[in-house]
Amino acid sequence: MTAADLLLIVMVIGLTAYALLGGADFGGGVWDLLARGPDARDQRKLISNAIGPVWEANHVWLVFIVVALFSGFPPAYGLVGSSLEIPLSAALVGIVLRGAAYVYRAYGAGAAGPDHWWGHVFAVSSTITPFALGVAGASLATGRMSPDDPMEPLRSSFGLGCGLFAVAATAFLAAVYLCRDAAASPATEHLVPEFRRRATGGAVVCGALAMMLLPLFWDQAPVVAHRFLDRSMPLVGLSVIGGAATLVALARRQFVVARLAAGLAVGAMLWGWAVAQYPDLIVGQVTADSAAAPTTNIHAMLYAVAGGLAIVLPPIIVLYRLFTRPEPTT
Amino acid sequence: MVLAADAVDLARAQTAFSLAFHICFAVFGVGLPWMLIYTQWRWLRTGDPVWLALTKKWSRAFAxxxxxxxxxxxxxxxxxxxxxxxxxxxxGGALGLSFTMEGFAFFAEAIFVGMYLYGWKRLSARAHWLTLWPIAISGTVSTLFIITVNAWMNTPRGIVERGGKVVEEKPLAPFTSPSFLPQISHMLLAALMCAGGTVAAIYAVGMLRGRRDAYHQRGLSIGLAVVLVCAPLQLIAGDWAGRNAGDHQPLKLAAMEGLYHTGSNAPFTLGGIYDDKTGNVRYGVEIPGMLSLLEGFSTRHVITGLDSAPPDERPDGTLVHGAFTVMIVAGSALIGLSLLTGLVVVRRRRRGETPLLPTGRPWLIAAAGTGPAAVLAMLTGWEVTEGGRQPWIVGGHMRVVDAVTGGDGAEPIFAGTLVLYLSLAGALVLILRKMATGGPSGEQLRPGLPSGPSIPGAPRPRDGGDGRGTDPTKPRPEQGGDSDGEDGRSGSKESAPAAAYDPAADPAARHTARADQGGHRPSGAQPVLVPDRRPGEPAPATDPTTTRGAAGTSTPASTPAPASTPAPASTPAPAVPSAGEPAPAGERSASPAIPRPRSEPHSAGTSGGGRPGVSLRRGGPGRYGLFGRRHAGKHALPGRRPDSGAHTAGRNDPGETR
Incomplete structure (x- = not known):
């Protein structure tokens, strides 16, 4: 294994963290968008409270991936930047609007328009971002992207399907996580059944979308699909087990277990893709080897990443532990 | 390649715009945490609600x-x-390390910001304060890493290219750039000045509108102290940066000065418009020989002019010289104000006058100008750095035109960025404006109460006097029942995050202002933001309540007063009346009576003896304290206040609401 491979593994770990943590924050926005009924306001509050302390930290995983990509594989980044202009710009708009709208709603006190406007902005932009990132990810697998035709990623049915899948997966994660949050406090316990239903629905939708995407995958990303068949089946198995375990745990109200299982389901799927993608970064255009920065630079990166994670991981754990319980009320 | 040139311009415009937008926020990420460390520390030490109010207000803006x-x-x-x-x-490979480290610094910052903003009740008071340190440090350090990248783009080192291909990049290359140290000192000082100046400006405007209470006084003092202490240092750092440019980027220096002709006895030109065609600066003030003197300490020193490079390798003299002039003027104004204020402070201290900072109208107007001046200087300074680097994106290695993307989506993307950012900025201005008006939690002065502005030297009559009508968001305190006014206002002013820490509000209710208002309305009647120090008042309430209860027991025991305080503090309304009164007696002596905001067991031990010493020590120049804390003590009006105990007590939650 070369240093570049190691860096790739680190990047996929970062991507997994982003999907499972940051993704769930976006999924919360999706449920904010879909909140209906008499409990809608409570649901939105629950979502907002859940993501408040952590969304910025979760978001940094994305920065981490981008930085690792352009430092470790500069030519790939150049190509990604110029060919995936449209989906990435859309994702950025979503990211900017999501973050701004969240704090404007939380801290604005209506000074810049009613809170619920910002709430809608928050919800819509939270949905756009995973969709756009899903489209961008699919383009890496199909390899159908070029600087001359920035619209190309949007014309791929597989790409659009992956965008939807990303939205569904984040929504599924968020619903599962929110069950635990809702159950933690008596004030929000009445929301549990609703989110449990949504989590189940999310799992079903994810499964159905995955089935529908399979033929498209085979058709439009044959290279990766073949490798997927060869290499990723154990991971697919894990993912399925994770999904099933999530449903069982939800039914038995074991919400912490459900969280872990849901993370396993989505994470295993992501790794399945990553394993199948290797050694291509962009299928047919850039491989890990051809794009890797000089080894000394990658070594330096790896040391920096190791040191950085050593510094950052303990506080992350403290952060999550700190905010798992409902706030003391006295 | 007309189209390509357009693409370059668009890409440059977009980058410049996004960077300028980002920098305006980043400077607060650098500066505010350090200031928060100070205010919150003061609150921990004194239990003074005004410090808490400042802390909470700033932390909301910071969020x-x-x-x-x-x-x-x-x-x-x-x-x-x-x-x-x-x-x-x-x-990318050469810059990777810097960006990676910046990424982790930002990571740490984001993690601790989450803890800080939402941890008021979950963390002990001291732990909560401690989370500010990683925020401040990582904010500063991430600036440092980013500057390494920029310094490297200006004066690259540590790469070897052969035939247009990079064959070797030293991982630490960005850290070895000769521009790094001058740039980072220049930028960090600028960031502090922008944050301090903006804070000072906001409070100066508040005071100009008549809110001359301790809260505004201290906010102004801290902000001004930061900006005015940094300003003279910035002169040194700026001089260093300029010399560095002269050594390593002579064309940048030439463009800054609008100097066309290489030669000795080069003039220093201030203002005017550099004319590309003639190589002269029109309407500028020229000091002959000054530039040579400054750079080489001799008029014979030869300064490289723009004529030393072919036209397509020169930076845009008009732009860079213009930006440089603006920066110099704004910076010099700040330095001048700094020196002047320093003199006045020293004089006032000698005479024993009380707020050391002069707060007359002209002073306040000048203070209100520090924020805009600092930000303007910072932005134009960046224009100098980046404009002076042109036409290179990596000095001497790659031209900007060769680095750009050829896509034709640039125009709509730039237009979209403009619209998006400008509307977000507009909304943000509205929000910050609302946060900034009014007192600590939005309530106004209540001149009718005995506890008017307690800062001596503040012209009291003004309190109710002005600000009238100018600001719709601040109802006049005098009119109508206080409670009405307060209610409406507190509702409108407080905002959500407040609720995050607000015990009264359901934790679940955090995010909406509505919820928040609900929580706070009852406490609306507690208005006055007044007095400097109300030691007896447990305003700190918020966080450590639960734990503090325990710790507190030891304290109250020593003096009769606030046995019950810690608890009531968190739930504004009821219990408190008992609290407060006796304590005011000069917190210094009565310190044990002050419910310590801290909850740790050991704090109880140190609180009695330790605090006064520290507060004195830190009080600024001498015991008078730049921030007037000494006087705060003196003027705490112990005698007058007792009856207002109820107000006082109730009032502490404005603090909570921040």
């Missing part, structure tokens, strides 16, 4: 600024690839 800064920073990291793919493909 918004940080979030917008974070997302706009993400945009930048993408834009490098979207707009400058060739640049990133070629040099």
């Amino acid at each position: 918004v600024l940080f979030a917008v800064g974070a997302v706009s920073g993400t945009v930048l990291s993408f834009e490098f690839g979207l707009l400058w793919p060739a640049f990133m493909s070629k040099y």
Whole structure:
């Protein structure tokens, strides 16, 4: 294994963290968008409270991936930047609007328009971002992207399907996580059944979308699909087990277990893709080897990443532990 | 290649705009945490609600600024690839380490910001304060890492290219750039000045509108202290940066000065418009020989002019010289104000006058100008750095035109960025404006109460006097029942995050202002933000309540007063009346009576003896304290206040609401 491979593994770990943590924050926005009924306001509050302390930290995983990509594989980044202009710009708009709208709603006190406007902005932009990132990810697998035709990623049915899948997966994660949050406090316990239903629905939708995407995958990303068949089946198995375990745990109200299982389901799927993608970064255009920065630079990166994670991981754990319980009320 | 030139201009405009947008937030991420460390520390030490009010207000503003800064920073990291793919493909490896380390610094910052903003009740008071340190440090350090990248782009080192291909890049290359140290000192000081100046400006405007209470006085003092202490240092750092440019980027220096002709006895030119065609500066003030003197300490020193490079390798003298002039003027004004204020402070201290900072109208107007001046100087300074680097994206290695993406989506994307950022900025201004008006939690002065502005020297009559009508969001205190006024207002002013820490509000209710208002309305009647120090008052309430109860027991025991305080503090309304009164007696002596905001067991031990010493020590120049704390003590009006105990007590939650 070369240093570049190691860096790739680190990047996929970062991507997994982003999907499972940051993704769930976006999924919360999706449920904010879909909140209906008499409990809608409570649901939105629950979502907002859940993501408040952590969304910025979760978001940094994305920065981490981008930085690792352009430092470790500069030519790939150049190509990604110029060919995936449209989906990435859309994702950025979503990211900017999501973050701004969240704090404007939380801290604005209506000074810049009613809170619920910002709430809608928050919800819509939270949905756009995973969709756009899903489209961008699919383009890496199909390899159908070029600087001359920035619209190309949007014309791929597989790409659009992956965008939807990303939205569904984040929504599924968020619903599962929110069950635990809702159950933690008596004030929000009445929301549990609703989110449990949504989590189940999310799992079903994810499964159905995955089935529908399979033929498209085979058709439009044959290279990766073949490798997927060869290499990723154990991971697919894990993912399925994770999904099933999530449903069982939800039914038995074991919400912490459900969280872990849901993370396993989505994470295993992501790794399945990553394993199948290797050694291509962009299928047919850039491989890990051809794009890797000089080894000394990658070594330096790896040391920096190791040191950085050593510094950052303990506080992350403290952060999550700190905010798992409902706030003391006295 | 007309189209390509357009693409370059668009990409440059977009990068410049996004960077300028981001920097305006980033400087607060650097400066505010350090100031918060100070105010919150003062609150921990004294239990004085005014410090808490400042802390909470600033932390709310910081929350918004940080979030917008974070997302706009993400945009930048993408834009490098979207707009400058060739640049990133070629040099991404060299810059990787800096960006990676910056990423982790930002990571740490984001984690602790989450803890800080939402941890008021979950963390002990001291632990909560301690979370500010990593925020401040990582904010500062991430600036440092980013500057390494920029310094490297200006004066690259540590790469070897052969035939247009990078064959070797030293991982630490960005740290070895000769521009790094001058740039980072210049930038960090600028960041502190922008944050301090903006804070000072906001409170100066508040005071100009008649809110001359301790809260505004201290806010102004801290902000001014930061900006005015940094200003003279900035002169040194700026001089260093200028010399560095002279050594390593002579064309940049020439463009800054609008100097066309290489030669000795070069003039220093201030103002005017550099004319590209004639190589002269029109309407400028020229000091003959000054530039040679400054750079080489001799008029014979030869300064490289723009004529030393072919026209297509020169930076745009008009732009760079113009920006440089603006920066110099704004910076000099700040330095002048700094020196003047320093003199006056020294004089007032000698005479024993009380707020050391002069707060007459002209002074306040000048203070209100420090924020805009600092930000303007910072932005134009960046224009000098980046404009002076042109036409290179990596000095001497890659031209900007060769780094750009050729896509034709640039125009709509730039237009979209403009619209998006400008509307977000507009909304943000509205929000910050609302946060800034009014007192600590939005309530106004209540001149009718005995506890008017307790800062001596503040012209009291003004309190109710002005600000009238100018600001719709601040109802006049005098009119109508206080409670009405207060209610409506407190509702409108407080905002959500407040609720996050607000015990009264259901934790679940955090995010909406509505919920928040609900929580606070009852406490609306507690208005006055007054007095400097109300030691007896447990305002600190918020966080440590539960724990503090325990710790507190030891304290109250020593003096009769506030046995019950800690608890009531958190739930504003009821219990408190008992509290407060006896204590005011001069907190210093009565310190044990002050319910310590801290909850740790050991704090009880140190509190009695330790605090006064510390507060004195830190009080600024001498015991008078730049921030007037000494006087606060003196003027705490112990005698007058007792009856207002109820108010006082109730009032502490404005603090909570921040």
